[in-house]
Amino acid sequence: MNAPVPLVLPAAEVDARVAPYVGGKALALAKLSRAGLAVPPFSVVTTAAYEAFVDGPLQARILFELERKDVADMRWEEIWDAALRIRNLFLATPLPATLRDALAAALGPRADEGPVVVRSSAPGEDSAGASFAGLHESYVNVRGLDAILEHVRLVWASLWSDAALLYRRELGLDPLRSRMAVVVQEIIAGERSGVAFSRHPERDDQALVEAVHGLNQGLVDGTVEPDRWVLERDSGVVLEHHAAAREEMVAPAGAGVRLVPLPRRRRSRPPLTGDDLHRVHGLAREAEGSFAGPQDVEWTLRGEELFTLQSRPITTGGAEDDGRAAYLGLRRSYDSLVVLRRRIEEEALPAMAAEAAAFAAVPLAELDDGGLLAELERRKQAHDGWVDVYTRDFIPFAHAVRLFGQAYNDALRPDDPYEFVALLSGTPMLSTRRNAALAGLAHLRREAGDDAGDEAFALELEAFLDEFGLEPPGSPGRERERATMAAVVERLASAPAAGSAASAAVTGPTADRPATSAAGPGDGVEDATAASRRRPAMPAPDRDDLERRYLQAAGGGDDERERAAGLLDLARAGWRLRDDDNAYLDRIEAQLTAALEEMGRRGLETGGRFAPRAVALPSPLGRPHPAAPQPAADAAGPGASPSGAVAKARQLVGQPAGPGVGVGIARVISSPDDLRAFEEGEILVCDAIEPGMTFVVPLSAGIVERRGGMLIHGAIIAREYGLPCVTGVPGATELIHTGDPLTVDGYLGIVVVG
Amino acid sequence: MDERDVTLDLLRELLSRQRLGVLATHGESGPYASLVAFAATDDLGRLTFATTRATRKFQLLTAEPRVAMLIDSRSDADLDFHRATAVTAVGPVAELEGEARDEACVRFVARHPHLTDFATAPTTALLALDVETYYLVRRFQTVTELHMR
Structure with missing residues (x-):
């Protein structure tokens, strides 16, 4: 395309030629619609709009946030922190007036027609062979133009969600190049919804249908247990039906959706019966035909009308069993x-x-x-x-x-x-x-x-x-x-x-604040x-x-x-x-x-069999990726390094986790003896603050922790005591030595040694 | 245009394009140089930069406020010898406080939006280099002095 890409495209103009600007989800919806399936009407806010919003200062700040520390060195808490800060940047940056006007003109009519769903459609997100479902945000039941524009911004921000950052390498996320498109789609308040797999993820000759009463958000985020049918793929014959408890459903409420009790009369009824079940299975097969590959289809039934909400290629799980899946599994809904x-x-x-x-x-x-x-x-x-x-x-x-x-x-x-x-x-x-x-x-x-x-x-x-x-x-x-x-x-x-x-x-509040610290x-x-x-x-x-x-x-x-x-x-x-x-x-x-x-x-052997097992969540990015660059060999070549040269850390960077400045002598904690030797006014330097260490916290002038995150134990205690604290300092306990004079800058996350 | 205006235009062009300069300080422990982000005032009389107070450069310039800053347009290529422009600004530096700090902070952040958190942190000092003389070098060895005051 030589002409500039429009900021918003109607569904009818979405095809393969604009794929890089509308993302996989939008493209799939347009294709299904063209194949004759019922797809709720939608428009796409193209990547050109994202670009108009992000290019400039915002992009520089995202870069700053993500380049400060190697993502491979980040714990999942730190990744969440980075995502939170980026999200705040998006929220704090107003839409430029021209962009706002253009979006308002294009989306106004849709906003007037009623509530919508605002969904991510990242280019590359659902490409064949790589499905990264659920990394970005979607918002259901958004009402009015202002709210829509607000949520478009939130979906843009979710390009940098914690989940997406975990898969940064696979997604090829790059602040200078990555873009996000957004689907703004009429909401279909279906009474029954679910997911259909045209092929069972584990059995080639079977298919799978899951259904709940109400909207399918409850199924997708795991709060509502679905009824589940296993079918013979070709004939559609039902092989198994697992009935769910059917106690709750997700319904539109206010600005959003709510989990509400399922009306009693619907509890005894499965969400799908005979004909409808086969229509849903047929829908998945049709989608498979359109995309020439097994599909995972989200659907909803309003009355007897069956709508396709989304379709994407089925990818088998298991390959990504590296801690990231476990981390993503930690996300929980309010309920x-x-x-x-x-x-x-x-x-x-x-x-x-x-x-x-x-x-x-x-x-x-x-x-x-x-x-x-x-x-x-x-x-x-x-x-x-x-x-x-x-x-x-x-x-x-x-x-x-x-x-x-x-x-x-x-x-x-x-x-x-x-x-x-x-x-x-x-x-x-x-x-x-x-x-x-x-x-x-x-x-x-x-x-x-x-x-x-x-x-x-x-x-x-x-x-x-x-x-x-x-x-x-x-x-x-x-x-x-x-x-x-x-x-x-x-x-x-x-x-x-x-x-x-x-x-x-x-x-x-009654603690006295010395006059000197109020000085400025x-x-x-x-x-x-x-x-x-x-x-x-x-x-x-x-x-x-x-x-x-x-x-x-x-x-x-x-x-x-x-x-x-x-x-x-x-x-x-x-x-x-x-x-x-x-x-x-x-x-x-x-x-x-x-x-x-x-x-x-008593001199009795236990052979380590009874040693306490540690609580450990696998580090999400703990394993070096095969493509990760190896540490460079000595650039000057072997033998060229100057003899007698000594490298020493002067300034270390982590995350600011407790505002304030602490100046003192470092006490690196590696054994209980170090704790006993702790002197008033020293800086506590440790791998991670353990519960058994917290009693020296009131004595300390500041905290430096190798483990990162704003919400980890050390950061929490530091906040409680109003202590300057920097967390997530790689190599803190090796690079800092007991006795080093330290300045802990808890505003900026900097530790100055010497 | 006379030499003065030509020089001023060149300077303005250079200082508005470049974001980083090399700050040269010295003290009892000897000379020191560091890379800093700067912002120039419209009249080019002042270069503002920021540092946290625990840094070596801050300690040095507090003890000896006369400093130099080098700003240049090199791209690390052979052509630099002919095409690159470099300017050395010399003068006293002082930490800004109160309203002057607020004003300078607005200008600095406008030039370096991603440094907002850094510039506004209580531990960060905003410093003003009040330029007495610019030494402008072009085409390898053409040098012009611009005395500001």
């Missing part, structure tokens, strides 16, 4: 998060606490060898079970925070994409309560002086360990823990202001002590104000407001749990370790 929360808070956590207490009550030293082995088996089995629960339920529940963050940013468009965190922090976490108790102990120590009250202090310390300790009483682990805590208390007690600082985050930017650099550098948590009135603004922005209806409040509540639970769940699991693990140590003390 499923509610269920998950109930399961975690009402069942799992109390059960974990009870189990740890029951183990703790067993006097290991008194068991005979056989009894000890049996006890060890029991603990190993219990720990394994809880690791599974952790992986299955706890980790996905963290998605509540992400869902809320996105909703908050959509509603309020803050400059800081992490402003929402202020609404989450300040909810009491186990580690902040623990540290407050620690501050109390330090106070006691100070009051008692050097020689008096040793016994009373010892009792208090024991009570503290009983409540917050990770190690069981009487175990060698408890001995170590006691020594560490006593050392920490001594330090807290001898640091002039540290006692009050340790409780500052708990009391929040950069003041932190001159401050001498960690305590004076620490900022109090956000004052409560601001937090209330944010909450009010968030709820107001959620929408006019009670329903919207209630949903928004529910989401905030869920996110708060998720935030708290990110800290607490570790502690709960650690208690179980400590019981297992205690039994192992008792075995060791």
Whole structure:
């Protein structure tokens, strides 16, 4: 095409010649429509519109975001963070007036006709042999021109979604070249919907139909279980029918869709019967004919009218079993998060606490060898079970925070994409309560002086360990823990202001902010002590104000407001749990370790069989891609490197995870001894903050963590205490050495060494 | 057009095209050079750049505020010897504060939109090089001095 590509194309003008500008989804819909299938009317916002929006400053900023760190070095939390920041850039960038006018003129008539679906159609997304379904966003039931334009922007932004970034290499994502088209399509509010595979993904001679009552969003995102039919591919004879529980359906509501109870009379009825089932199967076969290959077709029935919503080639899963699929499986809808929360808070956590207490009550030293082995088996089995629960339920529940963050940013468009965190922090976490108790102990120590009250202090310390300790009483682990805590208390007690600082985050707004830190930017650099550098948590009135603004922005209806409040509540639970769940699991693990140590003390071999299994989600990009460039050989050639030359890190880059500046001496944590040696005002440098390490946090002037992400443990604690924090610093614990002078710039994510 | 206007036009062209310059500082530890993003004022009297306060360059220029900045149009090819233009700006540098900082920040961010977060971070200092003299080099060895004040 020589003429400039129009910003919007009507369905009738979509064909192979404009394929690069309209994307695979739009092209497929146009083709189906031409083949005579019923396709809801649509228009395409071409890649030319995306280009007009992104070219210039926005593109430079996307580039900046993605080139800051090698994506292969990023953990999935960091990838989510990057996607969130890019999404915010799209939201914060207004449509240029000329572009807006042009889109309004072209899409206005469609907007006037009623609600629409706004769907991604990325060039290359559904190309043969590579189907990347679900990486980009689609929005259902969007009403009015303004809302449509808003959602077009969100779909554009989803070109850089976390899911898409995970597949960056396969998709060939490149900020300078990648483009996104958007399908704006009339919504068909079908009563019955589903998916049909013209060929069963696992059996060549069979086909598959899935159906739900209501819209098919419930099926696609996994919240509504479908009825399922396996058919003989050629004859259409039904081989199997798996009936679903049929309790809920997804229906259009307000601006969007909702999960609602399925009316009682429809529960007993499968969504499809005889003729309709065969029509749906026939539709998939027809689509297969049009595209000359097996198809996966989304369909909906409105009355007796059967519509094709989408068709794409079937790709068999399994090849991508490299952690990314597991990560994408973590995404949860609001409704499923509610269920998950109930399961975690009402069942799992109390059960974990009870189990740890029951183990703790067993006097290991008194068991005979056989009894000890049996006890060890029991603990190993219990720990394994809880690791599974952790992986299955706890980790996905963290998605509540992400869902809320996105909703908050959509509603309020803050400059800081992490402003929402202020609404989450300040909810009491186990580690902040623990540290407050620690501050109390330090106070006691100070009051008692050097020689008096040793016994009373010892009792208090024991009570503290009983409540917050990770190690069981009487175990060698408890001995170590006691020594560490006593050392920490001594330090807290001898640091002039540290006692009050340790409780500052708990009391929040009442914490005094030294006059020097109010003086202006950069003041932190001159401050001498960690305590004076620490900022109090956000004052409560601001937090209330944010909450009010968030709820107001959620929408006019009670329903919207209630949903928004529910989401905030869920996110708060998720935030708290990110800290607490570790502690709960650690208690179980400590019981297992205690039994192992008792075995060791008796000289009994266990051969590693009972070692605690670690909770680990595979790193999404942990495996180097075959095409990944290898580290370059010494450019100057062998033998040319200057003898005696020494390389040393001067400035390291990670993500800003807690605003503020911390200046101090590095303490790199690689063993419990390092924790015991931790001095007030040092910078905590570690691979990842473990629950057993959090007690030194109030002593520190800043945190540097190798592990990345804004919502990881270390970042959460840093925010709680108002500490400067940089996470995701590759090689932090190797490149920084204990004793190095450090400046932690928590605004920009920079660590200066020396 | 006289020499002054020709030089000013060349300068304006160069400074509006280029985004990066080499900042030369010196101090007790010796000389130092660093690459910085800059923005020039319309009258070309001032070059604004940004750095975080923990950097070596910031420490150096705080101790010795007289600096030089090299800005050039080279593309790392043979033709550069004839076609590239380079200018060295010399003068005192000072950190901007208050309104002056806000104004300079707007100009700087307009020139480098992707550096918005960097320029507005509390740890970042915005610095103004008030140019006393530009030394403009063309065609390998043609040098013109432009005294600004």
